[in-house]
Amino acid sequence: MKSCITISLVEEARGGPFVFWDGLEDGCQRSAALGFDAVEVFPPSVEAVDKTKLNELLDQHQLRLAAVGTGAGWVKHGLTLTDANPEKRAEAISFVESIIALAGSFGASAIIGSMQGRWDATTDKDTALGYLRDALSSLGKTAAQHGAPLIYEPLNRYETNLCNTMADGVKLVTEAETDNVVLLADLFHMNIEEADLASAIRTGKDKIGHVHFVDSNRQPAGAGHMDFEPVVAALREIGYDGYLSAEAFPIPNSQAAAEMTIQTFQRLVR
Numbered sequence: 001m002k003s004c005i006t007i008s009l010v011e012e013a014r015g016g017p018f019v020f021w022d023g024l025e026d027g028c029q030r031s032a033a034l035g036f037d038a039v040e041v042f043p044p045s046v047e048a049v050d051k052t053k054l055n056e057l058l059d060q061h062q063l064r065l066a067a068v069g070t071g072a073g074w075v076k077h078g079l080t081l082t083d084a085n086p087e088k089r090a091e092a093i094s095f096v097e098s099i100i101a102l103a104g105s106f107g108a109s110a111i112i113g114s115m116q117g118r119w120d121a122t123t124d125k126d127t128a129l130g131y132l133r134d135a136l137s138s139l140g141k142t143a144a145q146h147g148a149p150l151i152y153e154p155l156n157r158y159e160t161n162l163c164n165t166m167a168d169g170v171k172l173v174t175e176a177e178t179d180n181v182v183l184l185a186d187l188f189h190m191n192i193e194e195a196d197l198a199s200a201i202r203t204g205k206d207k208i209g210h211v212h213f214v215d216s217n218r219q220p221a222g223a224g225h226m227d228f229e230p231v232v233a234a235l236r237e238i239g240y241d242g243y244l245s246a247e248a249f250p251i252p253n254s255q256a257a258a259e260m261t262i263q264t265f266q267r268l269v270r
């Protein structure tokens, strides 16, 4: 398993659960200094990312780009893949496609989390899940053309009412018309929704393609009451060899959160 840490470039999301907030240069430099293997970037749009500069930074610091988040599609542009309006759904698809192309050029995956949206009075649950399944089918195939899996993230009940658990996620990605969609096991969401995190990981099995590594209170791993040993043991048991990516609040600050994360990672994994 490899270490990874998040860098948010979305001003509107300030206060959210990302570790670094002060640009790609600062985030890459600090991550590399602590020995992280990779970074996960949360951009406002593809236009906001200077690809040449990012390439140089990754090269210079010997870092990989693990994944690129699409959450700004929702936070900044109000788009979801389950919007009742077909034009908005199409816009949401093209936003994600642009992120898939950006991520793919670095051999990285795009992540669909909050862009999944929710069902409501205008769109019932089956209809919304149908939209989501169709979107994952189409976007998963697009991601395959860019040489990387598409990552889909079940979220806790306060963020979506579509898919809250690993079991829900397995059902959804298994129904998609492609096997190129994998699941993101975010330990914070799982701590709210799952009866047992280790058995949920066993349920996700070979479908799990990314992990958000964070404590029970969404603070850096080591700052809450998460029992990480059985979680890591279950990840080993299923043969997971992807990233443990720190998606956590920068508490008490970005640098200290990154330091705590890498210490916990080394204690558990190395």
Ligand code: LER
Residues within 6 Å of the ligand: 069, 071, 112, 113, 114, 115, 153, 155, 159, 186, 212, 247
């Ligand atoms: C949202 O809560 C989350 O966990 C992110 O990874 C997805 O946007």
Ligand code: MN
Residues within 6 Å of the ligand: 113, 153, 186, 212, 247
């Ligand atoms: Mn997450």
